[in-house]
Amino acid sequence: MGIHIPVLLNECIDSLNIKKDGIYVDCTLGRAGHSSEILKRIPEGHLYCFDQDEEAIKESKARLEAIGSNFTIIKSNFAYIEEELAKLGVTKVDGILADLGVSSPQLDEAYRGFSYNADAPLDMRMDLDNPLTAKIVVNTYSLNDLTRVIRVYGEDFDAYSIAKSIVKRREQKPLETTFDLVDAIKAGKSRKSLRLKGHPAKQTFQAIRIEVNHEEEVLNRMLEKAPGLLKKGGRLAIITFMSLDDRVVKEAFHRLSVIEGDRHGMLLRPEEVPTPNYHLFNKKPILPSEEELERNHRAASAKLRVLERN
Numbered sequence: 001m002g003i004h005i006p007v008l009l010n011e012c013i014d015s016l017n018i019k020k021d022g023i024y025v026d027c028t029l030g031r032a033g034h035s036s037e038i039l040k041r042i043p044e045g046h047l048y049c050f051d052q053d054e055e056a057i058k059e060s061k062a063r064l065e066a067i068g069s070n071f072t073i074i075k076s077n078f079a080y081i082e083e084e085l086a087k088l089g090v091t092k093v094d095g096i097l098a099d100l101g102v103s104s105p106q107l108d109e110a111y112r113g114f115s116y117n118a119d120a121p122l123d124m125r126m127d128l129d130n131p132l133t134a135k136i137v138v139n140t141y142s143l144n145d146l147t148r149v150i151r152v153y154g155e156d157f158d159a160y161s162i163a164k165s166i167v168k169r170r171e172q173k174p175l176e177t178t179f180d181l182v183d184a185i186k187a188g189k190s191r192k193s194l195r196l197k198g199h200p201a202k203q204t205f206q207a208i209r210i211e212v213n214h215e216e217e218v219l220n221r222m223l224e225k226a227p228g229l230l231k232k233g234g235r236l237a238i239i240t241f242m243s244l245d246d247r248v249v250k251e252a253f254h255r256l257s258v259i260e261g262d263r264h265g266m267l268l269r270p271e272e273v274p275t276p277n278y279h280l281f282n283k284k285p286i287l288p289s290e291e292e293l294e295r296n297h298r299a300a301s302a303k304l305r306v307l308e309r310n
Protein backbone atom coordinates (compact mmCIF):
# COMPACT_ATOMS: atom_id res chain seq x y z
CA MET A 1 0.00 0.00 0.00
CA GLY A 2 1.09 3.56 -0.69
CA ILE A 3 3.66 2.68 -3.35
CA HIS A 4 3.60 4.87 -6.42
CA ILE A 5 5.30 3.50 -9.53
CA PRO A 6 6.17 6.38 -11.85
CA VAL A 7 4.45 6.08 -15.22
CA LEU A 8 6.30 6.43 -18.57
CA LEU A 9 9.45 7.27 -16.60
CA ASN A 10 12.09 6.56 -19.28
CA GLU A 11 9.93 8.14 -21.96
CA CYS A 12 9.60 11.34 -19.88
CA ILE A 13 13.31 11.51 -19.15
CA ASP A 14 14.15 10.99 -22.84
CA SER A 15 11.58 13.55 -23.97
CA LEU A 16 12.84 16.21 -21.60
CA ASN A 17 16.33 15.93 -23.14
CA ILE A 18 17.89 16.77 -19.77
CA LYS A 19 21.01 18.96 -19.61
CA LYS A 20 23.16 18.59 -16.50
CA ASP A 21 23.08 22.34 -15.78
CA GLY A 22 19.45 22.83 -16.76
CA ILE A 23 16.51 24.29 -14.84
CA TYR A 24 13.55 21.88 -14.67
CA VAL A 25 10.08 21.97 -13.18
CA ASP A 26 8.02 19.01 -12.01
CA CYS A 27 4.44 20.28 -11.67
CA THR A 28 3.30 17.12 -9.86
CA LEU A 29 5.93 15.95 -7.37
CA GLY A 30 3.79 13.11 -5.90
CA ARG A 31 6.21 10.55 -4.47
CA ALA A 32 9.11 12.06 -6.44
CA GLY A 33 9.33 9.18 -8.90
CA HIS A 34 10.02 11.43 -11.88
CA SER A 35 11.64 14.19 -9.83
CA SER A 36 14.27 11.78 -8.41
CA GLU A 37 15.36 10.73 -11.88
CA ILE A 38 15.49 14.33 -13.11
CA LEU A 39 17.50 15.43 -10.05
CA LYS A 40 20.06 12.64 -10.58
CA ARG A 41 20.73 14.01 -14.06
CA ILE A 42 21.21 17.70 -13.19
CA PRO A 43 24.17 17.92 -10.78
CA GLU A 44 24.79 21.52 -11.89
CA GLY A 45 21.16 22.52 -12.46
CA HIS A 46 18.08 23.07 -10.34
CA LEU A 47 14.73 21.35 -9.98
CA TYR A 48 11.53 23.12 -8.87
CA CYS A 49 8.78 20.77 -7.71
CA PHE A 50 5.12 21.68 -7.23
CA ASP A 51 2.51 19.75 -5.28
CA GLN A 52 -0.64 20.92 -3.55
CA ASP A 53 -0.64 17.97 -1.17
CA GLU A 54 1.33 18.49 2.05
CA GLU A 55 1.53 14.72 2.57
CA ALA A 56 3.23 14.22 -0.81
CA ILE A 57 5.74 16.96 -0.02
CA LYS A 58 6.58 15.53 3.40
CA GLU A 59 7.21 12.08 1.94
CA SER A 60 9.22 13.25 -1.05
CA LYS A 61 11.53 15.79 0.54
CA ALA A 62 13.76 13.18 2.17
CA ARG A 63 13.83 11.15 -1.01
CA LEU A 64 15.15 14.11 -2.99
CA GLU A 65 17.59 15.15 -0.22
CA ALA A 66 19.24 11.76 -0.55
CA ILE A 67 20.11 12.69 -4.15
CA GLY A 68 21.11 16.35 -3.87
CA SER A 69 20.25 19.73 -2.44
CA ASN A 70 19.70 21.55 -5.73
CA PHE A 71 15.91 21.44 -5.59
CA THR A 72 13.09 23.61 -4.27
CA ILE A 73 9.66 22.31 -3.30
CA ILE A 74 6.74 24.70 -3.78
CA LYS A 75 3.46 23.91 -2.03
CA SER A 76 1.11 25.37 -4.58
CA ASN A 77 -1.25 24.53 -7.34
CA PHE A 78 0.60 24.29 -10.65
CA ALA A 79 -1.92 26.79 -12.03
CA TYR A 80 0.35 29.39 -10.41
CA ILE A 81 3.54 28.07 -12.03
CA GLU A 82 4.47 31.44 -13.53
CA GLU A 83 3.80 33.52 -10.40
CA GLU A 84 5.46 31.06 -8.01
CA LEU A 85 8.61 30.75 -10.13
CA ALA A 86 8.74 34.53 -10.62
CA LYS A 87 8.78 34.94 -6.80
CA LEU A 88 12.00 32.89 -6.87
CA GLY A 89 13.44 34.94 -9.73
CA VAL A 90 12.91 32.20 -12.33
CA THR A 91 11.44 33.28 -15.65
CA LYS A 92 12.88 30.74 -18.10
CA VAL A 93 13.35 26.98 -17.77
CA ASP A 94 14.68 24.06 -19.84
CA GLY A 95 11.85 21.62 -19.24
CA ILE A 96 8.53 21.16 -17.49
CA LEU A 97 6.80 17.90 -16.59
CA ALA A 98 3.23 17.29 -15.41
CA ASP A 99 1.95 13.83 -14.47
CA LEU A 100 -1.72 14.61 -13.95
CA GLY A 101 -4.30 13.24 -11.55
CA VAL A 102 -4.07 11.60 -8.16
CA SER A 103 -1.24 9.43 -6.89
CA SER A 104 -1.55 5.83 -5.72
CA PRO A 105 -1.00 6.84 -2.05
CA GLN A 106 -3.82 9.39 -2.32
CA LEU A 107 -6.12 6.66 -3.65
CA ASP A 108 -4.93 4.10 -1.12
CA GLU A 109 -5.28 6.26 1.98
CA ALA A 110 -8.95 5.63 2.69
CA TYR A 111 -9.34 8.76 4.81
CA ARG A 112 -8.74 10.98 1.74
CA GLY A 113 -12.11 9.80 0.40
CA PHE A 114 -10.96 9.26 -3.22
CA SER A 115 -11.74 5.55 -3.36
CA TYR A 116 -15.06 3.83 -3.93
CA ASN A 117 -13.51 0.66 -2.48
CA ALA A 118 -13.12 1.94 1.08
CA ASP A 119 -15.65 3.63 3.34
CA ALA A 120 -14.47 7.08 4.43
CA PRO A 121 -15.75 10.65 4.83
CA LEU A 122 -16.53 12.27 1.47
CA ASP A 123 -13.48 14.45 0.91
CA MET A 124 -11.45 13.98 -2.35
CA ARG A 125 -9.31 17.12 -1.89
CA MET A 126 -5.71 16.92 -3.04
CA ASP A 127 -5.10 20.20 -1.22
CA LEU A 128 -6.47 20.09 2.32
CA ASP A 129 -6.61 23.92 2.33
CA ASN A 130 -9.22 23.79 -0.46
CA PRO A 131 -12.59 24.71 1.10
CA LEU A 132 -14.60 22.60 -1.39
CA THR A 133 -15.05 18.92 -0.47
CA ALA A 134 -16.93 16.06 -2.15
CA LYS A 135 -19.42 16.24 0.72
CA ILE A 136 -20.27 19.83 -0.17
CA VAL A 137 -20.60 18.99 -3.88
CA VAL A 138 -22.96 16.04 -3.42
CA ASN A 139 -25.06 17.66 -0.69
CA THR A 140 -25.42 21.23 -2.00
CA TYR A 141 -25.15 21.26 -5.81
CA SER A 142 -28.46 21.58 -7.67
CA LEU A 143 -29.78 18.64 -9.67
CA ASN A 144 -28.73 20.45 -12.86
CA ASP A 145 -25.20 21.14 -11.66
CA LEU A 146 -24.71 17.59 -10.38
CA THR A 147 -25.95 16.22 -13.72
CA ARG A 148 -23.55 18.50 -15.62
CA VAL A 149 -20.58 17.52 -13.44
CA ILE A 150 -21.28 13.78 -13.80
CA ARG A 151 -22.01 14.04 -17.52
CA VAL A 152 -19.10 16.28 -18.50
CA TYR A 153 -16.36 15.09 -16.14
CA GLY A 154 -17.50 11.50 -15.71
CA GLU A 155 -18.83 10.97 -19.24
CA ASP A 156 -21.53 8.79 -17.66
CA PHE A 157 -24.68 8.20 -19.74
CA ASP A 158 -26.70 7.80 -16.53
CA ALA A 159 -25.67 11.26 -15.24
CA TYR A 160 -29.21 12.56 -14.80
CA SER A 161 -30.58 9.51 -12.98
CA ILE A 162 -27.47 9.28 -10.77
CA ALA A 163 -27.85 12.96 -9.85
CA LYS A 164 -31.54 12.41 -9.15
CA SER A 165 -30.75 9.46 -6.91
CA ILE A 166 -28.18 11.55 -4.98
CA VAL A 167 -30.70 14.39 -4.51
CA LYS A 168 -33.43 11.96 -3.38
CA ARG A 169 -31.19 10.37 -0.77
CA ARG A 170 -29.85 13.62 0.61
CA GLU A 171 -33.43 14.80 1.17
CA GLN A 172 -33.69 12.00 3.74
CA LYS A 173 -30.21 12.44 5.21
CA PRO A 174 -27.00 14.14 3.97
CA LEU A 175 -24.52 11.80 2.27
CA GLU A 176 -21.56 11.48 4.65
CA THR A 177 -19.32 8.74 3.34
CA THR A 178 -17.94 7.29 0.12
CA PHE A 179 -20.17 4.23 0.58
CA ASP A 180 -23.26 6.49 0.92
CA LEU A 181 -22.29 7.90 -2.46
CA VAL A 182 -21.60 4.47 -3.98
CA ASP A 183 -25.09 3.30 -2.88
CA ALA A 184 -26.73 6.39 -4.36
CA ILE A 185 -24.85 5.93 -7.64
CA LYS A 186 -25.77 2.25 -7.89
CA ALA A 187 -29.43 3.10 -7.29
CA GLY A 188 -29.28 5.66 -10.12
CA LYS A 189 -27.56 3.44 -12.70
CA SER A 190 -29.61 1.63 -15.31
CA ARG A 191 -29.70 -2.17 -15.08
CA LYS A 192 -27.90 -2.34 -18.40
CA SER A 193 -24.97 -0.21 -17.24
CA LEU A 194 -24.75 -2.08 -13.92
CA ARG A 195 -23.97 -5.21 -15.95
CA LEU A 196 -21.00 -3.52 -17.68
CA LYS A 197 -17.43 -4.24 -16.66
CA GLY A 198 -15.79 -1.94 -14.13
CA HIS A 199 -17.05 -0.43 -10.88
CA PRO A 200 -20.36 1.39 -11.35
CA ALA A 201 -19.14 4.35 -9.26
CA LYS A 202 -15.88 4.87 -11.14
CA GLN A 203 -17.03 7.63 -13.50
CA THR A 204 -19.03 9.58 -10.92
CA PHE A 205 -16.15 9.46 -8.42
CA GLN A 206 -13.84 10.74 -11.15
CA ALA A 207 -16.30 13.52 -11.98
CA ILE A 208 -16.66 14.70 -8.40
CA ARG A 209 -12.91 14.57 -7.85
CA ILE A 210 -12.38 16.79 -10.93
CA GLU A 211 -14.99 19.25 -9.66
CA VAL A 212 -13.61 19.34 -6.10
CA ASN A 213 -10.05 19.99 -7.30
CA HIS A 214 -11.04 22.33 -10.17
CA GLU A 215 -8.91 20.08 -12.35
CA GLU A 216 -10.10 21.36 -15.72
CA GLU A 217 -9.63 24.99 -14.78
CA VAL A 218 -6.13 24.56 -13.32
CA LEU A 219 -4.95 22.44 -16.25
CA ASN A 220 -6.10 25.12 -18.68
CA ARG A 221 -4.34 27.80 -16.67
CA MET A 222 -1.11 25.83 -16.52
CA LEU A 223 -1.32 25.27 -20.29
CA GLU A 224 -1.64 29.02 -20.78
CA LYS A 225 1.40 29.82 -18.64
CA ALA A 226 3.89 26.95 -18.91
CA PRO A 227 4.80 27.16 -22.64
CA GLY A 228 5.89 30.81 -22.24
CA LEU A 229 8.39 29.77 -19.55
CA LEU A 230 10.34 27.49 -21.89
CA LYS A 231 13.73 28.52 -23.26
CA LYS A 232 14.44 27.85 -26.94
CA GLY A 233 14.59 24.06 -27.31
CA GLY A 234 12.86 23.62 -23.92
CA ARG A 235 10.14 21.00 -23.63
CA LEU A 236 6.81 20.66 -21.87
CA ALA A 237 5.87 17.00 -21.25
CA ILE A 238 2.41 16.10 -19.96
CA ILE A 239 1.10 12.68 -18.97
CA THR A 240 -2.70 12.32 -18.92
CA PHE A 241 -4.85 9.44 -17.73
CA MET A 242 -8.29 10.54 -18.91
CA SER A 243 -9.55 11.21 -22.43
CA LEU A 244 -10.90 14.53 -21.15
CA ASP A 245 -7.46 15.79 -20.10
CA ASP A 246 -5.76 14.35 -23.15
CA ARG A 247 -8.14 16.28 -25.41
CA VAL A 248 -7.41 19.53 -23.57
CA VAL A 249 -3.62 19.01 -23.84
CA LYS A 250 -3.81 17.90 -27.47
CA GLU A 251 -5.85 20.93 -28.49
CA ALA A 252 -3.68 23.39 -26.55
CA PHE A 253 -0.47 21.95 -28.07
CA HIS A 254 -2.04 22.04 -31.52
CA ARG A 255 -3.06 25.69 -31.17
CA LEU A 256 0.46 26.61 -30.07
CA SER A 257 2.22 24.76 -32.86
CA VAL A 258 0.35 26.10 -35.88
CA ILE A 259 0.08 29.61 -37.24
CA GLU A 260 -3.52 30.44 -37.98
CA GLY A 261 -2.37 32.48 -40.99
CA ASP A 262 -0.84 29.32 -42.55
CA ARG A 263 -4.02 28.79 -44.48
CA HIS A 264 -3.46 32.11 -46.17
CA GLY A 265 0.23 31.40 -46.76
CA MET A 266 -0.29 31.55 -50.50
CA LEU A 267 -0.56 35.32 -50.25
CA LEU A 268 2.78 35.65 -48.47
CA ARG A 269 6.30 35.36 -49.80
CA PRO A 270 8.13 32.37 -48.22
CA GLU A 271 10.24 34.68 -46.04
CA GLU A 272 7.08 36.35 -44.79
CA VAL A 273 5.40 33.17 -43.56
CA PRO A 274 5.77 33.33 -39.76
CA THR A 275 7.02 30.23 -37.96
CA PRO A 276 5.13 29.16 -34.85
CA ASN A 277 6.86 29.50 -31.48
CA TYR A 278 6.42 25.79 -30.72
CA HIS A 279 6.25 22.42 -32.43
CA LEU A 280 4.97 19.01 -31.42
CA PHE A 281 7.90 16.82 -30.39
CA ASN A 282 5.75 13.73 -31.05
CA LYS A 283 2.84 13.86 -33.48
CA LYS A 284 1.14 10.87 -31.81
CA PRO A 285 1.11 10.53 -28.01
CA ILE A 286 3.71 8.22 -26.47
CA LEU A 287 2.07 5.19 -24.81
CA PRO A 288 3.42 2.74 -22.20
CA SER A 289 5.19 -0.37 -23.45
CA GLU A 290 3.70 -3.86 -23.03
CA GLU A 291 6.30 -4.46 -20.35
CA GLU A 292 5.26 -1.38 -18.36
CA LEU A 293 1.58 -2.31 -18.66
CA GLU A 294 2.36 -5.72 -17.18
CA ARG A 295 4.20 -4.14 -14.26
CA ASN A 296 1.82 -1.28 -13.52
CA HIS A 297 -1.90 -1.40 -14.25
CA ARG A 298 -2.18 2.35 -13.43
CA ALA A 299 -0.26 3.01 -16.67
CA ALA A 300 -3.08 1.52 -18.77
CA SER A 301 -4.66 4.79 -19.88
CA ALA A 302 -1.51 6.95 -19.79
CA LYS A 303 -0.57 9.18 -22.74
CA LEU A 304 2.47 11.43 -22.98
CA ARG A 305 2.45 14.52 -25.19
CA VAL A 306 5.47 16.80 -25.60
CA LEU A 307 5.72 20.36 -26.91
CA GLU A 308 9.04 22.00 -27.84
CA ARG A 309 9.82 25.71 -28.01
CA ASN A 310 11.39 26.73 -31.33
Ligand SMILES: C[S@@+](CC[C@H](N)C(=O)[O-])C[C@H]1O[C@@H](n2cnc3c(N)ncnc32)[C@H](O)[C@@H]1O
Binds near residue numbers: 032
Ligand atom coordinates in the same frame (compact mmCIF):
# COMPACT_ATOMS: atom_id res chain seq x y z
C1 LIG B 1 0.05 11.25 -10.49
S1 LIG B 1 0.75 11.98 -9.08
C2 LIG B 1 2.41 12.33 -9.57
C3 LIG B 1 3.35 11.22 -9.27
C4 LIG B 1 4.81 11.54 -9.50
N1 LIG B 1 5.08 11.84 -10.88
C5 LIG B 1 5.65 10.37 -9.05
O1 LIG B 1 6.24 9.69 -9.90
O2 LIG B 1 5.74 10.11 -7.85
C6 LIG B 1 0.07 13.57 -9.07
C7 LIG B 1 0.51 14.45 -7.92
O3 LIG B 1 0.33 15.79 -8.33
C8 LIG B 1 -0.40 16.50 -7.39
N2 LIG B 1 -1.24 17.40 -8.16
C9 LIG B 1 -2.26 17.09 -8.98
N3 LIG B 1 -2.80 18.19 -9.52
C10 LIG B 1 -2.08 19.24 -9.02
C11 LIG B 1 -2.14 20.66 -9.20
N4 LIG B 1 -3.07 21.22 -9.97
N5 LIG B 1 -1.24 21.43 -8.57
C12 LIG B 1 -0.30 20.87 -7.75
N6 LIG B 1 -0.21 19.55 -7.53
C13 LIG B 1 -1.08 18.74 -8.16
C14 LIG B 1 -1.16 15.50 -6.59
O4 LIG B 1 -1.36 15.97 -5.26
C15 LIG B 1 -0.26 14.26 -6.64
O5 LIG B 1 0.61 14.23 -5.55
